[in-house]
Amino acid sequence: xxxxxxxxxxxxxxxxxxxxxxTASGFNIKDTYxxxxxxxxxxxxxxxxxxxxxxxxxxxxxxFQGKATITADTSSNTAYLQLSSLTSEDTAVYxxxxxxxxxxxxxxxxxxxxx
Amino acid sequence: xxxxxxxxASLAVSLxxxxxxxxxxxxxxxxxxxxxxxxxxxxxxxxPKLLIYAASNLESGIPARFSGSGSGTDFTLNIHPxxxxxxxxxxxxxxxxxxxxxxxxxxxxxx
Numbered sequence: 743x744x745x746x747x748x749x750x751x752x753x754x755x756x757x758x759x760x761x762x763x764x765t766a767s768g769f770n771i772k773d774t775y776x777x778x779x780x781x782x783x784x785x786x787x788x789x790x791x792x793x794x795x796x797x798x799x800x801x802x803x804x805x806f807q808g809k810a811t812i813t814a815d816t817s818s819n820t821a822y823l824q825l826s827s828l829t830s831e832d833t834a835v836y837x838x839x840x841x842x843x844x845x846x847x848x849x850x851x852x853x854x855x856x857x
Numbered sequence: 858x859x860x861x862x863x864x865x866a867s868l869a870v871s872l873x874x875x876x877x878x879x880x881x882x883x884x885x886x887x888x889x890x891x892x893x894x895x896x897x898x899x900x901x902x903x904x905p906k907l908l909i910y911a912a913s914n915l916e917s918g919i920p921a922r923f924s925g926s927g928s929g930t931d932f933t934l935n936i937h938p939x940x941x942x943x944x945x946x947x948x949x950x951x952x953x954x955x956x957x958x959x960x961x962x963x964x965x966x967x968x
Contacts, residue, residue, distance in 0.1 A: 777957070787897075787905065787948055789957040803956035842952045843895045843910035850904055
């Protein structure tokens with residue numbers, strides 16, 4: 743069974759960084775793209791970017807360049823999203839998903855930026 | 858960036874009737890004979906769920922009352938007959954060009 747298990751909720755201070763994880767089971771992440779999507783409270787979905795774990799190639803929405811870094815560890819079948827210089831604008835739920843048409847999603851990780 | 862404009866922003870449909878949601882792209886999302894438009898359903902507190910991929914293909918496990926159509930810049934999601942459990946927000950999303958983009962969402966209420 744395909745599953746994407748994301749790390750737990752984070753409460754972080756402004757200016758800090760955070761690294762979220764998304765561990766896949768039931769498939770090998772090297773066989774597909776892995777995406778990260780942001781959803782602010784009561785707002786729509788924003789694509790952050792993706793990684794091809796087979797070669798580490800990444801693509802980002804320019805809005806998130808410098809804010810987000812996507813990596814993957816094929817040995818642990820896990821994708822990561824690091825967010826830096828956090829502000830209140832980064833308070834959101836972050837989802838990982840696989841494939842061009844995102845057919846499986848993680849349960850989401852809530853990130854709250856507050857002092 | 859390809860801008861996806863969904864309409865309406867919200868709609869209320871009676872049980873058993875048809876719901877139609879439109880998604881218009883600022884430029885074509887077609888490539889090599891395929892349309893790279895996908896549709897998702899999201900209920901509160903849950904991740905999105907893929908309903909339709911490549912404009913008209915029903916994802917495995919999704920009821921046949923959901924259907925998608927369109928090509929180029931104009932796409933439609935239909936739900937017929939609408940059931941109580943279809944109350945949710947629906948999003949279109951294009952995967953033809955980077956950056957991928959989502960529509961603003963359509964909230965469906967069941968009367």
